[in-house]
Amino acid sequence: MESERTKEEGGRKRSLKVKSSVDGGEGNGPKAPANPMVKDELKIKEMLASKIARLQIGDESMDVEMDGIFSDGKFVEKSVQAWQESLESGEILRMETTVGELLSHLAALHKKVGELHAKYIITREEITTSQESCQKVITTKNKLEQLCRELQKQNKTIIAESRKMAEDEDAKRKQLSQQFQTTIDEVSVKMEQQGKDYVASLHENESLQNKLKAFLAQYEVREEHFSHQLQAKDLTIQLAEAKLKHQIELTKRESEKVELTLEKAQQIAAREVALQEQLSAYSEKFDTVQDTLSKSNTMFVTLRTEMDKMSKHIKRLEKDNAALKKKCDQYDSGAIEALQERVRSTEDARRQQGKINKLEALCRVLQEERKRLKESVTPTEPTEAPLEMTCAGPNALALVLSLMEEDRASEFTENESIKLSFWRSRLVKSKLKLKLQNIRVLDPSGTWCNCWNNNFELFGISHLRSPLNVHLDPLRPEGLRDFATATNQLSSQVIDPPTSIPFNKKNRAFATNTSMFSENDRSFFGCPSQKLFAQFHTRLAKDYNISSLVEKEKVCTISPIFDSTNKTPSSYKLQCESGQVIMAAKVVVAIGTQNIPRLPQWSIPYRNAHRVYHSSDLVAQGLRTVQRRYKATKPRVLIVGGGLTSVHLTKQSLQWGARHVTLLTRKKNLLVQPYDVPLEWLSPTLRDKMRADFFADMNPLTRLHKIKDARRGGSVTRAALNQMYSIANPNNFNHLGDATIQHLEQFDDHIRVKLSTGITLDIDEIILATGSDVNIKQEPLFKELLPHGVKTTEGLPLIDDDLRLIPSMNVFVMGGYAALRHGPTAGNLMGARAGANLLSELLVGDLTTIEQLETHHHMRFLCGKENMYELLQ
Numbered sequence: 001m002e003s004e005r006t007k008e009e010g011g012r013k014r015s016l017k018v019k020s021s022v023d024g025g026e027g028n029g030p031k032a033p034a035n036p037m038v039k040d041e042l043k044i045k046e047m048l049a050s051k052i053a054r055l056q057i058g059d060e061s062m063d064v065e066m067d068g069i070f071s072d073g074k075f076v077e078k079s080v081q082a083w084q085e086s087l088e089s090g091e092i093l094r095m096e097t098t099v100g101e102l103l104s105h106l107a108a109l110h111k112k113v114g115e116l117h118a119k120y121i122i123t124r125e126e127i128t129t130s131q132e133s134c135q136k137v138i139t140t141k142n143k144l145e146q147l148c149r150e151l152q153k154q155n156k157t158i159i160a161e162s163r164k165m166a167e168d169e170d171a172k173r174k175q176l177s178q179q180f181q182t183t184i185d186e187v188s189v190k191m192e193q194q195g196k197d198y199v200a201s202l203h204e205n206e207s208l209q210n211k212l213k214a215f216l217a218q219y220e221v222r223e224e225h226f227s228h229q230l231q232a233k234d235l236t237i238q239l240a241e242a243k244l245k246h247q248i249e250l251t252k253r254e255s256e257k258v259e260l261t262l263e264k265a266q267q268i269a270a271r272e273v274a275l276q277e278q279l280s281a282y283s284e285k286f287d288t289v290q291d292t293l294s295k296s297n298t299m300f301v302t303l304r305t306e307m308d309k310m311s312k313h314i315k316r317l318e319k320d321n322a323a324l325k326k327k328c329d330q331y332d333s334g335a336i337e338a339l340q341e342r343v344r345s346t347e348d349a350r351r352q353q354g355k356i357n358k359l360e361a362l363c364r365v366l367q368e369e370r371k372r373l374k375e376s377v378t379p380t381e382p383t384e385a386p387l388e389m390t391c392a393g394p395n396a397l398a399l400v401l402s403l404m405e406e407d408r409a410s411e412f413t414e415n416e417s418i419k420l421s422f423w424r425s426r427l428v429k430s431k432l433k434l435k436l437q438n439i440r441v442l443d444p445s446g447t448w449c450n451c452w453n454n455n456f457e458l459f460g461i462s463h464l465r466s467p468l469n470v471h472l473d474p475l476r477p478e479g480l481r482d483f484a485t486a487t488n489q490l491s492s493q494v495i496d497p498p499t500s501i502p503f504n505k506k507n508r509a510f511a512t513n514t515s516m517f518s519e520n521d522r523s524f525f526g527c528p529s530q531k532l533f534a535q536f537h538t539r540l541a542k543d544y545n546i547s548s549l550v551e552k553e554k555v556c557t558i559s560p561i562f563d564s565t566n567k568t569p570s571s572y573k574l575q576c577e578s579g580q581v582i583m584a585a586k587v588v589v590a591i592g593t594q595n596i597p598r599l600p601q602w603s604i605p606y607r608n609a610h611r612v613y614h615s616s617d618l619v620a621q622g623l624r625t626v627q628r629r630y631k632a633t634k635p636r637v638l639i640v641g642g643g644l645t646s647v648h649l650t651k652q653s654l655q656w657g658a659r660h661v662t663l664l665t666r667k668k669n670l671l672v673q674p675y676d677v678p679l680e681w682l683s684p685t686l687r688d689k690m691r692a693d694f695f696a697d698m699n700p701l702t703r704l705h706k707i708k709d710a711r712r713g714g715s716v717t718r719a720a721l722n723q724m725y726s727i728a729n730p731n732n733f734n735h736l737g738d739a740t741i742q743h744l745e746q747f748d749d750h751i752r753v754k755l756s757t758g759i760t761l762d763i764d765e766i767i768l769a770t771g772s773d774v775n776i777k778q779e780p781l782f783k784e785l786l787p788h789g790v791k792t793t794e795g796l797p798l799i800d801d802d803l804r805l806i807p808s809m810n811v812f813v814m815g816g817y818a819a820l821r822h823g824p825t826a827g828n829l830m831g832a833r834a835g836a837n838l839l840s841e842l843l844v845g846d847l848t849t850i851e852q853l854e855t856h857h858h859m860r861f862l863c864g865k866e867n868m869y870e871l872l873q
């Protein structure tokens with residue numbers, strides 16, 4: 001106890017000592033001394049006291065446990081009372097106990113007070129530290145605030161400056177852009193002017209060329225004429241020489257005659273002299289010989305008679321001479337006429353020869369025809385050709401033209417074509433001559449593009465939907481435009497591009513021009529007329545000498561022929577409708593997309609009852625027949641379908657004489673877009689990417705969806721709508737959108753149609769403008785090929801990259817059937833071009849010599865169109 005107390009007191013003393021030393025004897029907290037030395041000392045003391053206090057209280061928290069100290073508030077009073085009571089009662093022991101308790105309570109109190117003091121010191125030191133750090137913080141804060149104010153000031157200055165700079169820059173930029181715009185405007189005006197000048201010079205060139213050609217033709221004609229004249233002159237000279245000789249002869253003879261006559265005259269004169277001598281002798285003898293006078297008179301008379309005879313003879317000779325002269329002149333003119341006659345007859349003979357040639361050709365054709373007919377009556381050995389083409393539509397024409405063109409370079413630009421001509425003139429000695437007999441083209445019509453022409457005629461389509469840069473010229477992309485320019489038809493036969501095409505005014509050369517179409521493209525995106533298009537392709541067919549290549553024949557089936565050893569077919573047998581069988585090493589099928597009309601289920605029973613027609617039925621009937629029927633019956637027509645054909649047919653039906661036309665579409669409104677695919681597929685900047693994206697997608701189903709998305713279930717052009725509305729009005733036309741046919745009832749003289757909208761219509765005729773299906777499984781032509789492993793997705797064949805229907809077979813497809821390879825444009829002219837470029841490269845090897853083929857590759861390489869390293873391999 002004693003020791004504990006001593007310890008406690010020691011601790012308290014120490015604490016107090018520390019306290020007094022820390023307090024500086026004043027006990028009112030530290031006062032900041034003025035002297036910094038003292039200040040430091042005080043601080044160290046304070047820190048020491050704090051350390052000691054910390055050591056005293058150990059690591060405990062700053063809470064002080066006061067339990068038991070103040071638990072009994074009346075403990076001291078009670079103890080004092082107990083001590084007094086024990087004092088009064090004299091209970092020393094109790095007193096001692098009470099005092100002991102009080103003392104121990106006091107000791108506990110002391111201890112707690114010490115503890116509290118130590119904690120007080122720590123707290124005070126912490127407060128001081130806090131205050132110091134607070135002071136520091138306040139100082140820092142003040143400094144920061146000061147800094148902030150300065151920064152704000154600077155910031156404001158900077159903002160003001162930058163605003164001023166921005167305004168200045170803006171003004172400058174505006175000025176610059178104004179200058180730039182002015183420059184661009186000036187440049188575009190200049191370019192426009194240059195373009196006009198270029199077109200004018202083109203026109204001028206063209207007319208000069210024409211003039212030159214005419215001049216050359218005239219020159220040739222003149223030359224020919226002159227050569228004829230020279231010949232005639234030669235002949236005239238020869239004739240004149242002959243005449244001269246003859247004349248000399250005659251003159252000689254005449255002079256001989258004259259000499260003779262002169263001789264005779266001399267003789268006569270001599271005789272006269274002799275007679276005169278005789279006369280003188282007689283006159284001398286007159287006197288003497290009177291008797292003989294009468295005799296001499298008689299002799300004189302005789303002499304006179306003889307003289308008269310002689311003068312008559314001279315006259316006759318002169319007459320003869322004149323007659324001979326006349327005859328000679330007549331002979332001269334006769335000879336000239338004969339010569340002219342000869343020239344004329346040579347001309348005639350030439351003409352006749354031409355006719356004979358034509359007749360011979362005709363004979364040959366007729367013989368061929370006869371042979372074919374004979375063969376069809378009595379089937380003989382099938383004929384064989386290396387390449388067979390089933391069809392004669394634009395796709396087939398594009399391919400044949402590409403095969404015929406030695407450079408086959410429709411992807412060549414104008415500049416590249418110039419390069420090509422340069423190299424061709426230097427490298428190619430002989431023109432590539434393709435053996436035409438190696439290609440056979442079969443089509444039921446027997447002519448090129450008959451189906452296309454019939455469609456355009458029946459639907460009354462004046463202009464193509466595709467742009468001017470899409471055509472079948474195998475060599476030059478500008479071919480159709482240049483043909484229009486050369487034949488002076490550019491302004492009359494090509495309409496402006498659809499207004500919805502966004503042509504960017506800027507030149508394509510500017511890197512900032514990232515538009516789909518630039519002003520440079522404008523001249524290629526107008527739409528050509530069908531007239532111009534047909535003229536151009538007739539000209540191409542004529543130039544490449546393939547006008548009469550198409551044979552009138554419909555192919556029914558294509559069957560592969562295998563020999564016993566080989567798994568790949570050695571040839572293909574084409575069974576034709578006429579009975580003819582043709583064998584071919586390779587077959588290209590480009591039968592278009594119109595063989596399988598798309599018919600709604602409800603229409604099938606009525607189709608043959610002359611009330612429901614598919615648009616292809618009308619094409620097959622022909623324009624005149626349909627026109628006549630409409631004129632006679634003036635029908636009320638219901639046209640089903642929301643594509644371009646339905647719009648064309650509405651216009652045509654009204655023009656043919658229909659009383660009323662109702663257009664029924666599944667969609668609420670007609671979808672208007674300039675081309676049958678979105679603009680991206682035609683944009684010079686985007687189309688390659690669109691195709692690349694399409695090829696990159698290996699899944700045929702996704703490809704099919706991409707095709708369907710692009711074609712959007714059919715669309716119409718603004719131009720076709722305008723044409724339709726120029727004749728259609730609320731009295732003769734109405735459009736029912738969002739509707740389908742639900743029920744159909746046929747009466748004797750009309751049909752009653754119930755629509756999904758509840759409307760009932762009484763009409764005379766339904767035309768289905770519902771398009772056609774491309775389905776290889778439904779096309780009889782492919783029937784024999786299907787079992788050999790043709791793969792399909794929704795009817796479209798999964799062809800390989802070379803357009804082969806089956807990888808192991810040489811049967812190729814073009815057009816709509818190649819859609820999974822060529823994408824959404826496969827069925828139109830763009831697809832035809834793409835297919836022709838691809839196939840011609842592949843097939844030309846069969847139709848030309850190796851040398852020609854090598855030269856061809858060489859040329860392409862020189863024009864940067866082929867890989868040099870591949871060539872060197």
Ligand SMILES: Cc1cc2nc3c(=O)[nH]c(=O)nc-3n(C[C@H](O)[C@H](O)[C@H](O)COP(=O)(O)OP(=O)(O)OC[C@H]3O[C@@H](n4cnc5c(N)ncnc54)[C@H](O)[C@@H]3O)c2cc1C
Binds near residue numbers: 395455
């Ligand atoms: C009204 C209309 C307007 C169009 N306008 C445009 C346009 O402006 N621009 C454009 O790019 N596209 C247009 N098209 C699409 C056009 O059809 C194609 O561009 C083009 O006709 C495709 O050519 P093709 O050779 O594949 O088919 P087609 O032109 O249909 O020719 C196929 C040929 O194959 C023949 N054939 C079929 N079956 C057989 C058989 N078994 N044996 C032998 N021969 C057979 C047919 O008789 C026909 O001559 C239009 C289509 C239509 C219907």
